[in-house]
Amino acid sequence: MIVRIIGEGQYRLDDALIEDLNALDERLQEYLEAGDEAHFSALLHQMAQHVRHRGTPLADDELVQSDAILPPGDATLDEVLALLGDEGLIPG
């Protein structure tokens, strides 16, 4: 499985870790919906750390799409909300 951390790059993770990521993702979504900034930021930071520690960085010249994309580890709740409401992120 390939996971991208925005602003940082892509990591290759063991497929078995998808369960962990999905479970954390669900919790992250709950914090986002509840507007719980403290838990949201802390969990997002931990998720990014989890990906960095458990994954292997992809070579710069590898051209593959990610299975999951994580916001920057230091993103605020407002930034992620803005990102979700964003249009036209893909150039062109």
Added chain:
Amino acid sequence: MPEDLFDILEEVLDAASDRRKKRDKKAKKRARRGEYEEPAHQSGGLLGRITSLFQPVPPPEPARPEPSPEAELDAAYRQQLRLLDDVRRSIDEVAEARRRMEERAARNRQRMADFEAQARQHLIDGRDDLARVALERKRLGEAQAGEFERELASLDREHTQLLRAEARLEAKIEAFRTRRDVLHSQRASAEAQARISEAYGGLTEESSDVAYTIRRIETHTRELRSRGAAADQMLDEGLLEGVEDPRTRFDRQLALSEVDADLERLRRQLDDEAGRR
């Protein structure tokens, strides 16, 4: 960090581990029966929503025979080169923001030295009240020096982040160009078409990441610029009331006692000097 976060992480990851064990057990049973099982995939949660924003939807078909796939790929290639220019421009802007921040930090250091000299002169003139004001301003300058250090560190991180983004994008553009050239020479090859299609998806995702990162960093440097200009002007004019004080109430109280200590220190210095004369 919330104190309960590690408990939450443990709970969430334990639950995920239980689910994985159950799934593995079922998979083994199915394998024994010779049945196929779909692999686990990323759910459509928050990450799924963000992922869909960064990837081409609907999937592009740059390799289809009509209209000219070469023209589409060339256009995509040129677009990425323009984005690379944007990254380089942004690198220059962050470097410029850092230079300005260093200048402000140097001006702040000079101001602190000036306030110290003013306080000293006021004490000589017997104006302890004015000496105290000058020393309070000096303490505020010291608090701001801490802010400058944090901002400089953050600009350094952003500069490094952009340099990495430039290297990644450059490498990916080059890899994409190679595959495009292969496709140009083997137009009919289904394998080449599949590879360029995959490469296009990967490049689009990287471009979206880079574009978002540039925008995020530019927002930060713009904020720094406007905050810095306003604070500089007010400090230069001595209008301290309007300046955002980075200290907490506790720090401010601490600073007041430090101002008293500064006053005492200056008085002792002046007494020593008078004694020597």
